Amino acid sequence: MPGAVFLRGDRVTLRTLEREDVDFVHEHKNPPGVRRSFIWPYPENRDDVEEFLFEEDDGTSLLACVEGEDDDPEPVGQVGFSVEDRTRAAEIGVWIARPYWGEGYGTEACERFVDYAFDERNVHRMSARVMDGNAGSRRIWEKLGFEHEGVLRDAEFMGGEYRDMHVYGVLEDEWRERDDR
Amino acid sequence: MPGAVFLPGDRVSLHTIEEADLEVLNRNVNDPRVRRPMTSASVTTMTETQEFYENVVCDDDGVNLLICVDGDDGEDDSDDDGDEDESDGDPEAVGDVALFDVDERTRSAEVAIALDPEHWGNGYATAASRLLVAYAFDERNLHRLQARVMATNEASRRIWEKLGFVHEGRIREDQFDDGEYRDTHYFGLLESEWRAGND
Numbered sequence: 001m002p003g004a005v006f007l008r009g010d011r012v013t014l015r016t017l018e019r020e021d022v023d024f025v026h027e028h029k030n031p032p033g034v035r036r037s038f039i040w041p042y043p044e045n046r047d048d049v050e051e052f053l054f055e056e057d058d059g060t061s062l063l064a065c066v067e068g069e070d071d072d073p074e075p076v077g078q079v080g081f082s083v084e085d086r087t088r089a090a091e092i093g094v095w096i097a098r099p100y101w102g103e104g105y106g107t108e109a110c111e112r113f114v115d116y117a118f119d120e121r122n123v124h125r126m127s128a129r130v131m132d133g134n135a136g137s138r139r140i141w142e143k144l145g146f147e148h149e150g151v152l153r154d155a156e157f158m159g160g161e162y163r164d165m166h167v168y169g170v171l172e173d174e175w176r177e178r179d180d181r
Numbered sequence: 182m183p184g185a186v187f188l189p190g191d192r193v194s195l196h197t198i199e200e201a202d203l204e205v206l207n208r209n210v211n212d213p214r215v216r217r218p219m220t221s222a223s224v225t226t227m228t229e230t231q232e233f234y235e236n237v238v239c240d241d242d243g244v245n246l247l248i249c250v251d252g253d254d255g256e257d258d259s260d261d262d263g264d265e266d267e268s269d270g271d272p273e274a275v276g277d278v279a280l281f282d283v284d285e286r287t288r289s290a291e292v293a294i295a296l297d298p299e300h301w302g303n304g305y306a307t308a309a310s311r312l313l314v315a316y317a318f319d320e321r322n323l324h325r326l327q328a329r330v331m332a333t334n335e336a337s338r339r340i341w342e343k344l345g346f347v348h349e350g351r352i353r354e355d356q357f358d359d360g361e362y363r364d365t366h367y368f369g370l371l372e373s374e375w376r377a378g379n380d
Binding site for chain 2: 041087088089125147171
């Protein structure tokens with residue numbers, strides 16, 4: 001049973017990550033589709049996952065859940081960010097388990113999370129990076145009104161070739177204007 | 182007396198950083214003219230520079246080198262009487278260069294430079310950076326180098342443009358200096374471009 005609700009969206013709730021979520025994360029982060037989306041080509045066993053989730057404390061990370069059978073929350077992915085104290089610049093990252101792709105859960109989870117970053121954490125700027133070829137992830141930032149700010153050429157390697165990294169960013173005032181629409 | 186020459190050049194050479202050089206590094210990293218464009222607002226004590234020496238210079242995947250000007254480069258001093266003065270001949274330490282965030286898998290790294298403001302305007306930064314870039318591609322087998330420059334820092338931007346780095350993006354307001362949020366320019370250079378430019 002996933003942890004307490006921390007942020008609530010229409011379909012997606014963002015909950016505290018608990019020890020019992022390790023199995024979900026472990027199972028769904030390792031397969032190629034997902035691990036390619038956040039560019040981590042290394043196997044992660046349960047201990048690695050647990051260490052990553054609970055022993056690195058320089059960011060904030062939440063479990064994204066939807067309503068499952070019997071109204072129980074069903075985990076679908078993870079969203080998190082890290083902030084630089086002085087510049088108030090943050091970077092967001094997200095992944096959604098393969099069976100739940102194409103439902104817009106990633107977009108909803110990120111939208112709610114970016115709200116939180118600007119409204120509660122006093123972030124000035126939110127960045128997101130996407131590897132070339134990851135159309136699903138790019139669409140999230142474009143739908144949310146992030147601006148495409150640059151292309152770091154050949155900065156990644158996947159599928160046997162060097163790939164560009166796209167950098168997206170949204171500023172606090174842009175996000176608020178969008179919210180006012 | 183600086184450490185051994187690691188990358189010799191015409192006007193500047195890059196030497197190993199020794200404990201005796203830490204004062205130059207510490208002075209630069211605290212000088213507002215140097216640290217602010219490098220986006221550091223932190224106080225760095227000699228103790229911390231000592232730790233930097235132990236943890237980064239001596240024990241890291243990156244490369245940190247001391248920029249030295251030949252004592253007879255002719256930039257300095259005053260006396261044109263032809264006499265040897267005490268600085269003549271000895272290489273003078275003017276700053277440091279770094280190859281850092283080396284990612285062995287993607288063959289990419291970032292470059293950065295800090296130069297004593299007393300020695301600005303002589304092309305030393307470009308000369309030193311050129312040596313480091315050549316080393317990164319020729320000896321370290323890197324595929325891509327990145328340099329970041331705050332939008333207000335024209336002098337630094339020119340270094341990377343002269344070396345053929347391509348402007349890849351302008352990341353808005355991710356830095357803060359002089360009371361305002363500032364943009365950062367991202368520059369990148371690929372191995373193939375470097376080779377084409379040096380043929």
